[in-house]
Amino acid sequence: MGSFSGTCEIVEAREELNLSQHSRGTSDKEEKLRKLKLGYKDSLEDDINHLFDAITLKASTKGLSLSQQAGSSPLKKSALKRPITVGAPRPPGIGNSESVNMKQALRELCLSKASEMAAMKRLSKSTCSPAVSEAGRIKTLYNSVVVEATGSGPSFDEGKESVVEIFFVPEEMKLNSSGKILPQLQMQSVNSSSQSARSSPRLTVTATQNNPGDVPIPDKIISSSSKVGVHTTTVELAQQEKHTPETYPSSSITGGNTPVLVEKVQASTKLTNRVLAPKPTRKGRLQAPTSSSSSVVGNRVSKLSRNTSRAAKPVVRNKNSVKKKLKQNSGSVACTSSAYNSLNNGSSPSKSPVVCERCQCTLESASKDCKPDTAISHSTSLNDGVSSSNGYTGASKPVVTSNNCSRSRAVVVKVKKNTKLEEKGEFSQSSKSSQGEYSSSTSISDESNVSGSSCGNRPHMSKDGRWGAIHHVLMRHGILGLRHFNLLKKLGCGDIGTVYLAELIGTNCLFAIKVMDNEFLARRKKMPRAQTEREILRMLDHPFLPTLYAQFTSDNLSCLVMEYCPGGDLHVLRQKQLGRSFPEPSARFYVAEVLLALEYLHMLGVVYRDLKPENILVREDGHIMLTDFDLSLRCTVSPTLLMSSSTNADPARISGPCIGSSCVEPFCIGPSCQVPCFSPRFLPAAAKARKLKVDLAAQIRSLPQLVAEPTDARSNSFVGTHEYLAPEIIKGEGHGAAVDWWTFGIFLYELLYGKTPFKGCNNEETLANVVLQSLKFPDSPLVSCQARDLIRGLLVKEPENRLGSVKGAAEIKQHPFFDGLNWALIRCTIPPELPDFCELGFQSTASHEAKGKYLECKATGEHLEFELF
Numbered sequence: 001m002g003s004f005s006g007t008c009e010i011v012e013a014r015e016e017l018n019l020s021q022h023s024r025g026t027s028d029k030e031e032k033l034r035k036l037k038l039g040y041k042d043s044l045e046d047d048i049n050h051l052f053d054a055i056t057l058k059a060s061t062k063g064l065s066l067s068q069q070a071g072s073s074p075l076k077k078s079a080l081k082r083p084i085t086v087g088a089p090r091p092p093g094i095g096n097s098e099s100v101n102m103k104q105a106l107r108e109l110c111l112s113k114a115s116e117m118a119a120m121k122r123l124s125k126s127t128c129s130p131a132v133s134e135a136g137r138i139k140t141l142y143n144s145v146v147v148e149a150t151g152s153g154p155s156f157d158e159g160k161e162s163v164v165e166i167f168f169v170p171e172e173m174k175l176n177s178s179g180k181i182l183p184q185l186q187m188q189s190v191n192s193s194s195q196s197a198r199s200s201p202r203l204t205v206t207a208t209q210n211n212p213g214d215v216p217i218p219d220k221i222i223s224s225s226s227k228v229g230v231h232t233t234t235v236e237l238a239q240q241e242k243h244t245p246e247t248y249p250s251s252s253i254t255g256g257n258t259p260v261l262v263e264k265v266q267a268s269t270k271l272t273n274r275v276l277a278p279k280p281t282r283k284g285r286l287q288a289p290t291s292s293s294s295s296v297v298g299n300r301v302s303k304l305s306r307n308t309s310r311a312a313k314p315v316v317r318n319k320n321s322v323k324k325k326l327k328q329n330s331g332s333v334a335c336t337s338s339a340y341n342s343l344n345n346g347s348s349p350s351k352s353p354v355v356c357e358r359c360q361c362t363l364e365s366a367s368k369d370c371k372p373d374t375a376i377s378h379s380t381s382l383n384d385g386v387s388s389s390n391g392y393t394g395a396s397k398p399v400v401t402s403n404n405c406s407r408s409r410a411v412v413v414k415v416k417k418n419t420k421l422e423e424k425g426e427f428s429q430s431s432k433s434s435q436g437e438y439s440s441s442t443s444i445s446d447e448s449n450v451s452g453s454s455c456g457n458r459p460h461m462s463k464d465g466r467w468g469a470i471h472h473v474l475m476r477h478g479i480l481g482l483r484h485f486n487l488l489k490k491l492g493c494g495d496i497g498t499v500y501l502a503e504l505i506g507t508n509c510l511f512a513i514k515v516m517d518n519e520f521l522a523r524r525k526k527m528p529r530a531q532t533e534r535e536i537l538r539m540l541d542h543p544f545l546p547t548l549y550a551q552f553t554s555d556n557l558s559c560l561v562m563e564y565c566p567g568g569d570l571h572v573l574r575q576k577q578l579g580r581s582f583p584e585p586s587a588r589f590y591v592a593e594v595l596l597a598l599e600y601l602h603m604l605g606v607v608y609r610d611l612k613p614e615n616i617l618v619r620e621d622g623h624i625m626l627t628d629f630d631l632s633l634r635c636t637v638s639p640t641l642l643m644s645s646s647t648n649a650d651p652a653r654i655s656g657p658c659i660g661s662s663c664v665e666p667f668c669i670g671p672s673c674q675v676p677c678f679s680p681r682f683l684p685a686a687a688k689a690r691k692l693k694v695d696l697a698a699q700i701r702s703l704p705q706l707v708a709e710p711t712d713a714r715s716n717s718f719v720g721t722h723e724y725l726a727p728e729i730i731k732g733e734g735h736g737a738a739v740d741w742w743t744f745g746i747f748l749y750e751l752l753y754g755k756t757p758f759k760g761c762n763n764e765e766t767l768a769n770v771v772l773q774s775l776k777f778p779d780s781p782l783v784s785c786q787a788r789d790l791i792r793g794l795l796v797k798e799p800e801n802r803l804g805s806v807k808g809a810a811e812i813k814q815h816p817f818f819d820g821l822n823w824a825l826i827r828c829t830i831p832p833e834l835p836d837f838c839e840l841g842f843q844s845t846a847s848h849e850a851k852g853k854y855l856e857c858k859a860t861g862e863h864l865e866f867e868l869f
């Protein structure tokens with residue numbers, strides 16, 4: 001205790017002493033005085049304690065709070081000093097403080113302060129403690145929001161269009177750009193203007209609308225595409241699907257790395273018979289709209305004869321037309337000052353050079369070639385044509401009219417002189433698209449019209465360099481045609497066209513171009529098939545289905561520019577497997593991806609009808625791509641959400657003999673866990689895991705399911721491939737979407753066993769077997785009972801009892817064969833094998849360029865001609 005306080009105590013003691021004279025005896029007084037004079041501390045302390053006791057007693061008795069007491073002025077208190085009657089009860093009421101002397105007041109003040117300090121301390125402790133209180137957390141978050149908003153964050157007054165989104169991201173989950181985890185509160189502003197364009201593709205309309213690759217849609221197209229037919233529901237679904245927050249693995253081709261614009265060596269080597277389709281057609285296809293099976297053979301023969309005639313018939317060339325002496329390096333792909341300007345002024349969405357993500361090539365060189373003066377020297381008329389009529393220069397919304405095309409054509413004629421190549425861009429083509437068998441919706445038409453120039457409604461594909469490459473060519477030339485591609489190799493020949501591997505000149509980007517001769521199609525009445533394929537391709541946006549980058553008509557040749565799959569098809573891949581059949585995990589992978597593709601198609605109202613390994617191509621990343629839609633049936637579909645009660649209704653269909661302990665088949669191999677069904681029960685861990693899986697599957701089954709199966713689809717056409725034909729097609733009873741589940745069963749069977757189940761010595765026998773013969777499984781190779789059960793469920797002859805006929809893919813996905821499969825992430829899983837580029841005969845662009853040899857494709861009446869330059 002310090003001297004000051006000691007002094008105070010003494011003063012107070014003295015006062016206290018005086019005041020207490022009346023209440024105590026004189027002997028006490030004398031004793032106290034004596035003690036005080038002697039400075040006896042003990043007695044003084046006793047005294048003080050005494051007083052404190054009195055205060056406590058008083059406070060507790062009268063119910064006065066410390067703060068109330070502290071609120072009284074000590075001076076006031078001292079003025080009202082009265083002798084403290086210890087223990088004397090006082091009535092409550094005003095004037096209670098009157099009995100409090102100075103010391104008491106000071107004590108009260110001290111206590112009050114101490115309690116305040118303690119309270120403050122408690123508060124500060126609680127905010128700093130690891131167990132942060134809710135209030136503290138909110139306060140901290142609020143502060144950080146305020147800081148961000150007023151600091152680097154966007155202004156709140158940016159306009160009404162500015163929307164501030166605050167994401168309460170779990171602190172542990174927030175990733176920074178480098179992939180590191182950052183605990184933070186993210187605040188993001190989404191504008192309908194440029195800000196959203198900078199942001200990564202998101203589930204917002206603004207982001208989609210402002211996709212950097214977008215180009216304005218010509219007025220004409222918009223008006224023509226406003227016809228919305230019966231496929232409205234379908235289109236909405238397509239849009240939904242398109243906006244799923246998915247990041248598809250972008251493809252990249254290794255090999256081709258030498259850039260472009262090479263002057264072609266003049267030669268006249270004919271390639272018609274040299275370039276052979278790498279894939280032998282194993283299964284003849286049926287497409288005649290007849291219910292008689294006798295036409296089957298005929299159709300097949302007709303297809304073969306066409307292919308044969310193509311290969312054998314000597315080429316009758318129009319010398320003028322095939323002498324393609326395009327100076328590709330500078331003149332043939334004529335560029336214009338206006339185009340150049342448009343690329344370098346604000347009108348172009350991309351000022352920076354277009355980089356092909358796949359091959360990492362840049363279009364800078366092409367842009368450099370396209371300097372204004374150079375361009376002018378090449379072709380003044382082209383300059384005029386493009387700049388005046390295309391409207392790309394400076395105009396945000398070019399109006400493409402037929403004049404455009406004719407001007408461009410004139411220019412082409414001037415540049416190419418001897419070439420009669422007439423190119424109609426997809427813009428002119430789009431108006432015809434509505435004349436087809438099926439009405440296309442607004443979004444489909446719009447998509448088609450921008451498909452050649454940007455990624456359109458595919459924000460998740462904005463990083464695909466191929467869109468940029470095509471967009472670049474369109475910006476430069478205002479039109480896209482066959483002349484902008486180097487045809488490198490013939491990939492295959494189908495009923496309605498021939499597919500080429502092609503390189504977009506100046507980009508090192510590879511595409512597969514399906515070239516169809518319109519005259520031929522018209523004569524053979526195959527135009528509707530081509531139209532169907534085109535329309536379906538335009539709708540698609542799925543990782544296991546082809547992307548249509550552009551479409552155009554060039555010299556009466558209809559061309560579809562699609563994604564190129566370098567891995568060949570599953571038929572070829574199966575032949576390479578040991579025993580010519582896939583191991584079960586590989587088969588499971590491929591059929592699962594095909595199932596997702598079919599599910600998507602059905603949701604769009606497309607019954608595929610031609611499933612077979614030949615139509616499943618392998619992408620460079622090893623994942624699949626389902627192609628060939630000319631035999632597909634389009635119909636309406638009404639998506640429904642089925643609740644759990646109804647989904648549980650079919651355990652009978654999903655019999656899954658291995659799901660429980662009842663499986664007695666000796667060689668049964670579980671597909672997912674690779675544990676035989678009769679695996680020892682004394683393995684508690686395995687049993688537990690299995691039970692967990694079953695429980696999980698049951699839980700998933702109990703969730704509501706989106707079912708978009710076109711159950712009302714009906715067709716009487718006799719279409720498909722013999723070995724894959726569903727019984728109802730053969731019987732001519734009319735068929736619907738269930739035919740795809742039949743073919744899916746045959747497909748799985750073929751992958752696992754290396755052959756189809758009903759194949760006969762000839763087509764008639766095959767068809768008879770399909771209808772009459774019961775399903776049998778060979779003894780080898782060993783296939784799990786889950787797989788066999790699935791096949792059994794799919795190859796039910798009556799379509800109404802077939803697995804998938806009611807709820808489509810959702811039903812099939814739940815089969816135990818797919819237990820443990822992560823459907824959502826299957827496209828991210830490592831595929832069974834990656835394409836071997838050397839083995840597949842893939843030649844890099846560089847090697848072609850070294851030789852300076854390209855194909856030229858030309859239609860002369862019935863046949864396409866190819867010439868190697």
Ligand SMILES: Nc1ncnc2c1ncn2[C@@H]1O[C@H](COP(=O)(O)OP(=O)(O)OP(=O)(O)O)[C@@H](O)[C@H]1O
Nearest residue numbers: 491492493494495496497499512563564565628630
């Ligand atoms: N995107 C592609 N990438 C690589 N190769 C392809 C691609 N598209 C088609 N092909 C190859 O070209 C061949 C011909 O394809 P196309 O679809 O024209 O004929 P098809 O499959 O025989 O069917 P159809 O007779 O109905 O036209 C295919 O078998 C395939 O090998």
